[in-house]
Amino acid sequence: MSNPLPDVARLSAVPSTLRIPLAARALGDAMFPNMAVGDADAARMLTALGDDGAVWLRDRGSVYGVLARTRRFRDLAAQFLAARPDGRVVNLGCGLSNYFQWLDNGRMRMTDADLPEVLEIRRELLPAGGGRHIVREVDLAAADWWDALGLPASRDEAPVFLLSEGVFMYLEPAMVHAVLRTFGERAPAGSSFVFDAMCWLAAGRAKRHPSVRHTQAEFRWGPRRSAELTRDSPRLKLAAAHPIMESYGWPYALIGPAFRVLFGVPFYALYELRTQ
Template sequence: MDSDLGLQGIPLTMLWTLHNRASEAKRADGVLSDPECVRIYDSIDFDYLGMFGAPDGTHAVRSARFDSALRQWRAGHPGGVVVELGAGLETQFQRCDDGAVRWLCIDVPEAIDLRERFLPSSQRCRYLPMSALDPAWLDEVDSAEGVFVSAQGLFMYFDADEVREICTAIFDRFADVELMFDTIPPWFSRKTLRGFHRTRNYTAPPMPWGIKRSQVPTTLRAWNPRAMAVSVRSYGPSRGPLAASLPVFERFPLLRDLPPAIARARSTL
């Protein structure tokens, strides 16, 4: 089973996350309000259930956490620039636009082509069709008012050296920057390398970079000493047994390393 949108491999995951976010946004008790996501989801003739299976709210929880952090940053950086690595069909600009923030969406050409169909670029929300691994995007960022770099559901698809190169370049280039990204634990990375069959129609792409939550701060600082004020929080589904058990995981160090996590790191000025 394949998409008729010209997507495969990692770019196809943008429909997986769209499926989960839109399904959550349609709920009366959803953790994410996202009418643009729902519009796009309903506009694409695609068998989401057949490909990805029943939705869960994990990606919606992740987006809501990123929104909250971005709004905090934006309040102290009026007119700053948000760089969204691996933007896909994420609608964070539409959810968080305050009329002044400037946005730069970066993704591979086939992803940007699809994004343009449903979310046309604008003067304050520009698109760059390139890999996040291409350092040329750094030259496109006006950092005078501060920079917030967002990478949702991206770094796990790279290897550790590639993630290190991206993070190091970001902190070396920008004096006032905050980087936010999510991680998967090593046990889940190994699972994807063996073959994570979401359904009989869909096998998730390999995710080589897995890291324990407890190791994120020391790893970032070892990569670049300007990565300071590092905080890491676990996250999970929006509801159900796993969501209810997450506070229990927080109380025990060994268990904290089991769920996926979200990291934030600010530069030293």
């Protein structure tokens, strides 16, 4: 008798959105060869979930966005590791992504972290890569999440690279700022925290999103001004804001810069914070 499919239907609202980036990485390379990421695991996992990806592929913009942001996350982490080959990369809200396949240089250390309900499925489909690749439960709502992940206890330790993909827009504003405050207070100098977010205009409008509307998740937070991202600690510096969709086509290339001028922030971007 074959093993039953992992039951993604049991996932709560926000974790259930993991199927969107999984489908994009599994099937999007053929749609956008210039943005291909070459994920070795995604197609197998999508099949194991009993999902043919059809619902998600109708949203071509999101497929492109996932591939584009994956490449940007990957490139920024690789830059960090180029300077610190034995550095530590931590993926907060990892879902079913596997950045270790792209970043492993034989020395780096990778921690994939998510809620227990997600990791139950992840462990069925994607075993950790070995001693330098670990998986840990984390709840960013908990005040001790930094210590729970075994992150540096002192600012004098080596810098770390944190990434959080497709997570912050679903968090309550107070939770976002608590997470950034912890990073600002605890991370060694030279550490990076990279995350993607839509601006404040998207909050409360998930039902208008072509993919997220098929889940029960809601957009809760987005920055109104870039200064909002560094207000929680004087040690935080906004190193860069990387637009994601402006290379998708001419409407985005024109509207994106105009939107930033009018509203002060990109509609959707990947933000790179560093500690001083």
